Amino acid sequence: MGGIVVGVDGSADADAALRWSMAEARRRKAPLVVLLAWDPRHCPPAVTGMAGGVDVTAFEKAARALLDDCLDQAHEDTVGLRVEPVLVEDAPARALIGQSGDASLVVVGSRGRGGFTSLTLGSVSHQCVHHAACPVAVVRAGLMQNSA
Template sequence: MDGEARFRIVAGVDGSAPSRLALEWAVTEARLRHGEVRAVTAWEFPPVTVGMEGLIHDPDVFPQTARRLQNEALKRVDSEGVPVIGDVVQGNAAAMLLGAAEDADLVVVGSRGLGGFAGLLLGSVSSQVLHHSPCPVLVVRTRSRTGDE
C-alpha cells in the first residue's frame, strides 16, 4: 500500500447479527487506519425445480430486499468520517466477497449468516472466504448469551 492509497476493508453484510457486528468492526478499523469500507450484500434467486416457477411472482423482490437489509445495517453503524460504499450484487455470497477481496487489504465477515444450520460455529460463506481470500480475513462472532452476562 503506497502513501496515497487508503486501507480498504470489505465487509460482508446480510442482515444477521454477526454481519452487523462485522460491519461495525470494519468501520471502526477503517477509522483507525484512515481507510474505507466496502459493504457487500449478495443475493441470488432461490433454486427452482419444475413446477415451482409460479412461486416467484416478483423477481425484483430479491435485489430490493438485499438493498433494504444493507441500508438498515448501514444506518445502524456510526460511520462518521469513514467512507462507506454500499454494494449490492447478484451472485453467490462467498464468490462475490472473494471477488471484492481482490482489491482489499482486509475482509471482515460474521461467523454465521442467515443460513439454516444454527448449530455451526462457522457458516459456509465465512468458511469459504476464510479459506480462499487473497487478503487477511477477520471473522466476527457474537457473544454467547448466558444468564450471568
C-alpha cells in the same frame, strides 16, 4: 493497499462484523465497502411469484432495503468514514472472494442466516477464510458484546 470489505446480511454476527470493520477502517484510515450479495436461487418464499418463480425485482428491492437498513443502524459509526455500499447479485462467498483481490482485509460474521447455527463457522466465512486473496477477520456477535 486496498480498503476493507465487509459482508452483511442482517444477522447478529454480520452486524457485529460491520461495527468491527468500521472501527478497523477508522484505525487504518481506509475506505470501507459494505457488501450485500443476493442470490435469487435462494430467495425466501415472500418474494416468489404466484407460479413459484422468483420475482427478481422484488428480491433485489428487498436486498437493497436490507443493505440500507444495515447502514442506517450503524449510521453514527460511519461518521468520518468513506463508506461504499455495494449490492451484488451473486452468491455471498463468491462476491466477497471476488472483492478480496482489491482489498487489504475482508470481514465476515461467523454465522449468517443459514440453518446450521450450531456450526462454529458458516459456509460463507469458511469459504472466505480458505479462498480470499487477502486476510479475513471472522467476527462473532457474542465476542463483540463481551469486549465492550
